[in-house]
Amino acid sequence: MKIPAALDWYAVSTKPKCEDIAVRGLERxxxxTFLPLYTEEVRRRCKRITKMRRLFPGYVFIGLAPWHMPWQAICEVNGVHGVVSFGRVPALIPGAIITGLQAAHIMGSFDIQPQIVTYRPGADVRITDGPFAGFPARVHEARGTDKIAVLFSIFGSSERIIELQLDDLALVA
Structure with a gap:
């Protein structure tokens, strides 16, 4: 999306989780409009999926020609809560800020990359999630790209090997 330079930019407050609805209405x-998004890898039901998230939840940027500012119509768009203002004057956002945000958005600068932690066999770790959260363990071996086998002992019993997700472990310093 190319942003014309001769526009005045403003922030529009949206109703909760209604940014997409507001964008469609404002474009009518x-x-x-400019709705910056970022990607984040999350775990759902033991699988990693990539989710698109809003960089500024609850806000959309709009660019208007200086002679065309239909504030009343904007406030009546479905999903819009109001225009961000100082008193009764809508807050003007410098075009350079929007241009910089758009450039960073296109380059993926806001995307959250998963942290890659390498666990060596024999390293001491702490289980951070699940029924054994808080218990210490020792790395046995890596299994694939997202699972790891650890030696685990509970209540002084002999060590057993259990398989955990990488996200469920933290190195012990």
């Missing part, structure tokens, strides 16, 4: 009013 011929406003240029």
């Amino acid at each position: 009013l011929k406003a240029t």
